Amino acid sequence: MAKIKLTKNELKAQRDGMKRFLRYLPTLQLKKQQLQLEARLLREAMAKVVEQQRRYEAEVAEWIGILGDEGAERLAKFIEVEEWRVSSHNIAGIDTPVFEAVVFKPATYDLFSEPLWVDAAREAVCTLVEIKLRHRTLQEQLDLIEQELRVVTQRVNLFEKVKIPEAKENIRVIQIYLGDQQTNAVGRSKIAKGKCAAREQATEMALGSAAG
Numbered sequence: 001m002a003k004i005k006l007t008k009n010e011l012k013a014q015r016d017g018m019k020r021f022l023r024y025l026p027t028l029q030l031k032k033q034q035l036q037l038e039a040r041l042l043r044e045a046m047a048k049v050v051e052q053q054r055r056y057e058a059e060v061a062e063w064i065g066i067l068g069d070e071g072a073e074r075l076a077k078f079i080e081v082e083e084w085r086v087s088s089h090n091i092a093g094i095d096t097p098v099f100e101a102v103v104f105k106p107a108t109y110d111l112f113s114e115p116l117w118v119d120a121a122r123e124a125v126c127t128l129v130e131i132k133l134r135h136r137t138l139q140e141q142l143d144l145i146e147q148e149l150r151v152v153t154q155r156v157n158l159f160e161k162v163k164i165p166e167a168k169e170n171i172r173v174i175q176i177y178l179g180d181q182q183t184n185a186v187g188r189s190k191i192a193k194g195k196c197a198a199r200e201q202a203t204e205m206a207l208g209s210a211a212g
Contacts, residue, residue: 097137
């Protein structure tokens with residue numbers, strides 16, 4: 001603990017500081033709760049997207065696997081992302097990305113020269129790409145939320161476990177010191193008054209004796 005001045009001004013400064021900590025702490029605690037809730041909801045959303053991807057891959061695995069390397073290379077020529085649209089959503093003061101849509105360039109190919117499976121395979125791959133981009137965007141959201149949550153949690157802990165207890169202890173120490181100083185001052189005042197009274201009494205007795 002840093003050394004503090006044992007003065008009335010320092011006592012006021014410590015009290016003002018503690019008032020600020022106590023005023024800001026509820027706001028930080030509320031933000032922490034909001035971020036924790038959002039993080040939980042994002043994890044649930046990511047789990048649903050992962051499950052969606054797993055089910056879809058299982059559905060197409062039986063036939064898409066028969067394409068082989070040659071078929072995959074042929075299919076890749078007809079799949080190109082033209083635009084990945086992402087908006088911004090503010091969560092507890094943090095701007096996070098939100099998946100809107102993915103747009104693929106129209107595929108142009110000769111229906112007579114390409115095999116019949118191209119359309120179905122292209123649609124399946126485009127769907128998987130969209131699912132993966134949704135998951136990636138959710139992960140980016142979660143990363144930002146968790147990063148801010150760590151910062152806010154550190155601040156809450158700093159206020160709760162360090163700043164507020166430290167200010168309370170400083171106030172207690174200063175109050176004890178000032179109280180002791182006041183008690184000592186009263187004691188010294190009484191002693192001084194006693195001495196003055198004794199001197200006055202002695203003076204009166206001396207004057208009385210001289211008069212007699």
